[in-house]
Amino acid sequence: MAGTKAYSGWVKTVVLSLLLVLFVFPFLLLLLNSFKENTAITSNPLGLPESFDLANYSKAFDYMNYFGSFFNSLIITVCSVLIISLFAAMTAHYFVRNNTKFSQYTFLMMVASMIIPFQAIMIPLVKIYGSLNMLDNKWSLIYMYLGFGCSLAVFIYHGFVKGVPAELEEAAQIDGCTRTQTFFRIVFPVLAPTTATISILNVLWIWNDYLLPSLVLISPGNRTLPLSTYSFYGTYSVDYGPLMAGLVLTILPIMIVYLFAQKYIIQGVMQGSIK
Template sequence: MVERQSWIKSISLYLLLLAFLFPFLLIVMNSFKKTQYFVDNPLAFPTSFSFDNYISAFKSMQFPQAFVNSLLITVISVLIIILFSSMTGYLLVRFKWKVNNVLFYVMLASMTIPFQVIMIPLVMIYGNMGLLNTKTILLFMYTGFGIPFGVFTFHGFIKGVPYELEESAFIEGSSRFNTFFRIILPLLKPVIVTLVVLDVLWIWNDYLLPSLVLLSPEHRTLPLSTFAFFSSYSVDYSPLMAGLIMTIIPVLVLYLFLQKQIIKGITEGALK
């Protein structure tokens, strides 16, 4: 009976895995077809494997420039979010100021507001000020939207760090700043890795916010560069599929390298 239940459980997990992987596998298959064959039967296997679609996507998307734009925006935004949210979380936990609880709950409340509610006023305000179409404003917006969740996550982890570690450092003459970066921050590695992956997935794949802010073609990120495959009356699907695969690969590689730390961070977060 136990073996039967284990067998049923394994089959169910494999079916669930296949259901999650099916859209990705479908994109991979169709990235090797011609658009005509894709329209005729998107579920059929490709008759031959040609990289012409990838070459076409690389040129049409201006992939090197779009990749650099996405990389700069993602890396800088994530670094700023991790730095400021960790320091803010530490301040809210260790300094018993009355205003800290107010600030913390205001940040939590801001996480419940959908971006779609504020995107039009946000774009109108920055547009009237002439601040759109720059990577700096996009970085500023990503930082503002990402820090509340980062503070919430770090807040829970730092509460579980014994204060005695810091007291020992203070006795040895260490400053508050030095203690945070040399003692507290290394202990937060699991949650840092988890937040890095979550924020990279969000910023790297984001289409809506860059489409509202970055108006010039030279500023486009990889998701925006897929505009190259859309015309007024048709869509070149197969190179589009190849472009999507090329966009996904960097994030997929990052996840494969950091998957152990991600699982550890999620597990420790659940325990805390």
């Protein structure tokens, strides 16, 4: 029996180690190629660099206008996540506490909207917002992220709000709190683990998004970090070395955020499974 458990543990370790290698390999390949010249990348992409020169990173930093692009990404991501979390939590709370036909049908429509692929509506979206002169604006992009991200957030919040006892809100209202005060002082703090999970998932999505910003943000001054990597694409050639370095610089901030915040994701998922 002990031998079977040891064998099972050994197999599990081997399988997890292989999965770890498969997961890390693309990033390791990107990191190694970010130190190479174009000829070395095209001739031997799997080989080690001859030297760990930071010339590609220096070039990428300048070409991408890194600080400006980073600031644009930061504004768009932070504002979008805050607005999505706040509006979705309030909407889910309304749906749960006002269980009418209107709220039920509206909730079902929001859930059903998640199955619509963005590619099916992106051309009409750009035409409509272009006719209203709302393109090339960071706040228009934030508004679009609210529309595309709110449905999933409401769906997640909806299940958690059901687990919040209504007696807590009734007691707060008896003590003199308004409905708004009750939500922000009682309900929203209880939803903190869910908010953290939704926020992190949305940060990963919005920070790394390329398609929607490429349709909305036109001028170079409004480009996000993923969009700024397009600077290394020429008409007939691609500057692979600085491009690889630019991709590393783009994903590095979000990787740091994820490493420090992963415990909140696990905590939110565990609470969701319990509920």
